[in-house]
Amino acid sequence: MGRGRVKAKETGLGLYCHVPFCASTCDFCAFYQEKPHRKDLDRYLAGMEKELAWIQPDRPIDTVFWGGGTPGLLPATDLKRLGEAVLEFAQQQPLEWTVEMAPSTVKPDKLKLLRDLGVNRISMGVQSFQESFLEGLGRLHRPRQIYQAYDWIRVAGFENVNLDLMIALPGQTVDDLKNDLEEVCRLDPEHLSAYCLTFEEDTALWVKLSQGKIKQDIEKDADLYEFTWEFLTDAGYDHYEISNFSKPGFECVHNLNTWKMKEWIGIGPSAASQYRNIRYSNAADLDVWLDQTESDVKNRCEVQLLTEADLLEDTIIFGLRMGQGISLNELQQRFPQAPMEELRTFFVSLETDGLVTFENNDRAKLTLKGKLLADKIAVEFLGLAG
Ligand code: SF4
Known part of the structure; x- marks a missing residue:
């Protein structure tokens, strides 16, 4: 398998697969996700196959991104089923194929299966290496699981790995942040996303903020971004997008194509598409989406003809x-x-x-x-x- 580094092509067509299942809801999360049940998983996979069968892409798929939710939560047999459907749809081995995994879902059998399918990029949501911050964010994993998962990813042979970090956490000092950045650089991933924590309405953290239990300090947050950008640039990462850093040649091509307003097809509940000059999204509700796929209703929401x-x-x-x-x-x-x-x-x-x-x-x-x-x-x- 190649290194998973590809040149950003001007005419790329991406495929985004939304896997809407999470074991629990993180305190900052506003993404659409549900707790998985076996019967829903089977219906979900059948729905994904149905959606793929509905669309005939007018050119082969260059990049694939499985996001969520927590795609890594799917058992290995389900990952295989979804992967085989994607390969058939793609008409070629995708140049870049990313799968998001939470540290607690990374297991050697899943990684081997993903490698065998041709997945060549793993994106892992670390958020922080410090237990107290992970707890504050409502994340299920603990630091030792990050190290174990990262080790398994490398042993499985993945040579293009992204780690997600979160900055401007409540109570985070420059020293706390420096500790996380040093730790992430020590692991030496090819790509890093450093997102600032946002307080989305109706999330558990937003409620705490509105109750005054935690505080936001916008000026201090700005210092933390600046510190992060400088630290990672000094460490040899290219700051190629405001929240994204990569070693040369390891930019996320799928995301680059999205930001450059190229085309992509999104499948799964809540997935958005931009294809043939139409922007639309799927129902952001598993039951509604399942009913639609099972009764062959191709219902698109928020349809916009792009000028x-x-x-x-x-x-x-x-x-x-x-x-x-x-x-x-x-x-x-x-x-x-x-x-x-x-x-x-x-x-x-x-x-x-x-x-x-x-x-x-x-x-x-x-x-x-x-x-x-x-x-x-x-x-x-x-x-x-x-
Ligand atoms: S794992 Fe990701 S998608 Fe799931 S609840 Fe946490 S932040 Fe949201």
Whole structure:
């Protein structure tokens, strides 16, 4: 098997499979997920096969991403069944095939099975190496399970591994964060995602925040992001997207294609698709989705016919978050109708405010200050575009 590093292709078609099962709900989580029951698993797998049979992709699938939920929670026989259905659909061995696994679900038999299928990238949700923070997040795993799982992943032969870390945790100091970053660098994964904790409405942490049991300190959080970005860059990782870092050649191609507004097909409850100029999602409810697949109802939610203006807008918003920034020339070539003068004026105003720099008078890249204010810039841009 190859190293799992592939060049980002301009015309990639991705397949996202949502596995909506989790053993318990983490305190920060707002993703759609359910506790698994055997009868639901069988119906779910049959539904995934049905959805794949409904769609005839117009080109082979380049990248596959199994996310959740916790895909690694599926027993090995179920992973095999889903994997074989995906391979048949893909029309080729995918160049990059990622499976998300929680440390407590990583087992040697599952890893061997995934390797045999052709999975070449494992993404593991570590969040923190410190027990007290894991407890505070409501995560089921403990630090020793992270080390054991990582060891098994490497022994199984995976050479492209992502670890997810969470930053700006309640009560986290720079020293706590430094400890996590040192630990993650010692493990030496090819890819790292460092997401800041967000308090999504109706999650257990959001309730604690609204009751004043935990506090958020936005200024301190900004210091923690800055510290993380500098630490990981110094450690040799390329900060290729605002929350993502990789060693050269190990960027997540599936996600890059999504951020570049290419095309992907999503299957499973709540999965979103962007295919043949239509954006849509599946019902975010296992029972509804099961009823639909079992009765052959191809019901799509939030259907949006994509115009060039929609794609241009999203390409700019997501493009600004990427380390390589946005080339105005490339934008003009891809979107001939784009209002280039207005766009240049917008970027120049960001430059005046010290939020972007221009490379070769063409490529706009966020500065450190710009990265810290990326969400605000996106809102400002949407106001301008809307
Ligand atoms: S494992 Fe992931 S999807 Fe499941 S509850 Fe935790 S954060 Fe949410």
